Amino acid sequence: MSNTFTNTLRAKSMLVVFSVACAFAFSACASDPHGRTAGTTVDDAMITSSVKSSLIADDLVNAFPIEVETYRSTVMLSGFVETQNQIDRAVDIAKRADGVQKVMNKLAIKPKAR
Secondary structure (H helix, E strand, C coil): CHHHHHHHHHHHHHHHHHHHHHHHHHHHHCECCCCCEHHHHHHHHHHHHHHHHHHHHCCCCCCCCEEEEEECCEEEEEEEECCHHHHHHHHHHHHHCCCCCEEEEEEEECCCCC
């Protein structure tokens, strides 16, 4: 009888472990409304943070008016800067960040005040 109880307990324990493992596996595959998995979403957030930090640390670029968005390892830079050199530098910084596959440049030079 003890052997039957032990086998039943072992089977239930294995079922619980299997259920938990499946839950983790399915949650890792879950996607956001844009079709990204949780892992891809986290990767994109890390890329955005890395690019923005690098822009802030750079002496040539004024990073605060630059918006950085990442979707599936593609970084989009948008906003207004003072010069073409700042645009070129911001794009170069974004391209060199780990995990970036492509950079879309939507930066523009601020219009001159009249």
